[in-house]
Amino acid sequence: xxSRLVPVNAILDLALADGLNPxxxxxxxxxxxxxxxxxxxxxxxxxxxxxxxxxxxxHLLVVEAKSGANLEPEQGRKLIALTPELLVIAxxxxxxxxxxxxxEVLYACLADNADRxxxxxxxxxxxxxxxxxxxxxxxxxxxxxxGPLLSAAFSSPAVWTHPIARIVxxxxxxxxxxxxxxxRAELIAAMAQQRPSVTIRTLTEQAxxxxxxxxxxxxxxxxxxxxxxxxxxxxxEPERFRYERSTAVSxxxxxxxxxxxxxxxxxxxxxxxxxxxxxxxxxxxxAEIPGQMDLFSELDEAERVATEEESDNGxxxxxxxx
Amino acid sequence: xxxxxxxxAKVPVDGNVPAKAFVLEVHSDDPDAYLSEIAGRGNVQDTDxxxxxxxxxxxxxxxxxxxxxxxxxxFHTIGAxxxxxxxxxxxxxxxRDTDWMWLPSAHLRYIAPGALSRRVGTRFDGKRLVSSxxxxxxxxxxxxxxxxxxxxxxxxxxxxxxxxVSFSNIEVDLSDPDxxxxxESVRRWGAFAAHGEQFTHHAQFVxxxxxxxxxxxxxxxxxxxxxxxxxxxxxxxSQDADAGGASFxxxxxxxxxxxxxxDLPAFCEELFSSRAPFRLWGQPAVIDDEALVEAVDLHVGQxxxxxxxHDWMRVYLxxxxxxxTVARLISNLQTRFDGALALTHPDxxxxxxxxxATALAR
Numbered sequence: 234x235x236s237r238l239v240p241v242n243a244i245l246d247l248a249l250a251d252g253l254n255p256x257x258x259x260x261x262x263x264x265x266x267x268x269x270x271x272x273x274x275x276x277x278x279x280x281x282x283x284x285x286x287x288x289x290x291x292h293l294l295v296v297e298a299k300s301g302a303n304l305e306p307e308q309g310r311k312l313i314a315l316t317p318e319l320l321v322i323a324x325x326x327x328x329x330x331x332x333x334x335x336x337e338v339l340y341a342c343l344a345d346n347a348d349r350x351x352x353x354x355x356x357x358x359x360x361x362x363x364x365x366x367x368x369x370x371x372x373x374x375x376x377x378x379x380g381p382l383l384s385a386a387f388s389s390p391a392v393w394t395h396p397i398a399r400i401v402x403x404x405x406x407x408x409x410x411x412x413x414x415x416x417r418a419e420l421i422a423a424m425a426q427q428r429p430s431v432t433i434r435t436l437t438e439q440a441x442x443x444x445x446x447x448x449x450x451x452x453x454x455x456x457x458x459x460x461x462x463x464x465x466x467x468x469x470e471p472e473r474f475r476y477e478r479s480t481a482v483s484x485x486x487x488x489x490x491x492x493x494x495x496x497x498x499x500x501x502x503x504x505x506x507x508x509x510x511x512x513x514x515x516x517x518x519x520a521e522i523p524g525q526m527d528l529f530s531e532l533d534e535a536e537r538v539a540t541e542e543e544s545d546n547g548x549x550x551x552x553x554x555x
Numbered sequence: 556x557x558x559x560x561x562x563x564a565k566v567p568v569d570g571n572v573p574a575k576a577f578v579l580e581v582h583s584d585d586p587d588a589y590l591s592e593i594a595g596r597g598n599v600q601d602t603d604x605x606x607x608x609x610x611x612x613x614x615x616x617x618x619x620x621x622x623x624x625x626x627x628x629x630f631h632t633i634g635a636x637x638x639x640x641x642x643x644x645x646x647x648x649x650x651r652d653t654d655w656m657w658l659p660s661a662h663l664r665y666i667a668p669g670a671l672s673r674r675v676g677t678r679f680d681g682k683r684l685v686s687s688x689x690x691x692x693x694x695x696x697x698x699x700x701x702x703x704x705x706x707x708x709x710x711x712x713x714x715x716x717x718x719x720v721s722f723s724n725i726e727v728d729l730s731d732p733d734x735x736x737x738x739e740s741v742r743r744w745g746a747f748a749a750h751g752e753q754f755t756h757h758a759q760f761v762x763x764x765x766x767x768x769x770x771x772x773x774x775x776x777x778x779x780x781x782x783x784x785x786x787x788x789x790x791x792x793s794q795d796a797d798a799g800g801a802s803f804x805x806x807x808x809x810x811x812x813x814x815x816x817x818d819l820p821a822f823c824e825e826l827f828s829s830r831a832p833f834r835l836w837g838q839p840a841v842i843d844d845e846a847l848v849e850a851v852d853l854h855v856g857q858x859x860x861x862x863x864x865h866d867w868m869r870v871y872l873x874x875x876x877x878x879x880t881v882a883r884l885i886s887n888l889q890t891r892f893d894g895a896l897a898l899t900h901p902d903x904x905x906x907x908x909x910x911x912a913t914a915l916a917r
Contacts, residue, residue: 250900251808251809251900252809252900252901265803267801267802268800268801268803269800271798271799271800280798280799323785324802325785325802395867399847399860400803400807414838414840415849417838418836418837418849418850418851418858419858422856422857422858424856425651425853426651426856427651439858442782443782445783445799448798449799502828502829502831509838531573531740532746532748534636534637535636535746536742538637538640538641539641539644539647539655539746540655540744540831
């Protein structure tokens, strides 16, 4: 994962009780409500990277995930000025219980940048806690500036037992190659669905699952990155895909020229294996065919027919060109 | 016309030939049109029951299709199981909105805890994913006898062998004071064969198994990652067209293996080779002890993100994707790599790993 994206993904992971990494935010009752929430405050807009809500405590946690080492004082002052009511409205957050609402700002950054972020906060007069994220853990700095719920949640560092989950795996500032895998996977999905083409707009929304969190400018950059990745993918497989510019009657798109779905079972598997690079196909032995004499074995042959893979996992062949 | 009560005569469970039931998971907004499409025009006959149809196929004969559960259709037949399965397989493989029901091992193990297991079978085939040094790479056990499941339980209790135990099929005897005796043989891909006295006993048994499985699939889908634009979530239109923002819900699905992956690149090459039974396409990026891949489930033509480590897997299922994809992955991993795997989310583990006390309650 790009280091820029570590802080935001760390916050999300700490709030997801998926049973892999520790989730002290989830354990304390917070859940992620929204990302990149624009809030109007004092006649200006400030964008909150992550807003978490704890419905039991009525506590909103606004997280500014710093990709670098610089803290913007003006942005910090706007964040401090936010009220729970503004956040609830801007984030479309449902408050299930009539509890008093509170909000708090937390900065998250890479551990390597934590000193500079803390210094920047002091210079700006921002009394905010900072969550420092390293390869091994996430620990709360300046806990005396955190509310009791937050400081209790991080009374000890959260030690990563697994890599941080990639909820936001890339963004509009990511390098071109970050888009290759998701774009190619979506083109394979289009092949599998036997779709004749997919527009770049649709491809972008599918390849960038978190597309809705971004504003228009970032979305345009994402669409350009997806277009470039799609063109690279099509150029690498000219017999299977073609990038087509927009015309008076059609949007720019990638046409699927040939899909393995049109082949028989064996050809289909090998056809997919051949796209963007061939794979070695190991020969394998044919499984035995059990008898079907009684009730227990009544479905054996049916099971072989329905689920057996011999017929589509054949020996090395010449791909889908048959 | 035929009514639902006539099914016991159309699909007798007390004849010489076992009654068979095959369950398909179907996504369709127009079930009637869909059934006509897959069966062929003119091959579908309505009945008095809006959810019950007769389908005639030239190769597999007659099916009685029960669509009472809109997503899980039951194809009843007394025809030969091989052509029936072949006909259904062709339907499944030619569509991206139809799949089998992929029962996890525990759904078979605890399929009817009040009943007596007569036969069990495991067909663990780890040749492609398990190290040749492993104590159990390939395990086939078939046992007949009272409480047959206890043998597999015993093997599961042996640390070296527990990861090679996965229930692939089971046969149980059930007895009900009103419905009489019933013997059911069940396969992990959602196929049933039955002998007994009353068809309704068999049909209810099938529906119970489906309901538990549906619970698992819905639990999986409840965790899918969802980003909804705030304008949509709030039911408003933003005045600031340049602004973004989205509500977020869901989380990745974690799987913890009881045995380590011996060779991560080789494991990935096999898992994402597009081959059956996984049928996952992907070009994994293996860095150090972690693999990342944007995979495509070729069964349904949908992308899923997968991360793999030494003894764990993380699956990113996105909104609108089918939970059956993950259920199938779990079932196939259990029979190909680790029969003792666990889901890290407690609700999912509960839904996939039924315990005796909860099995019948669902």
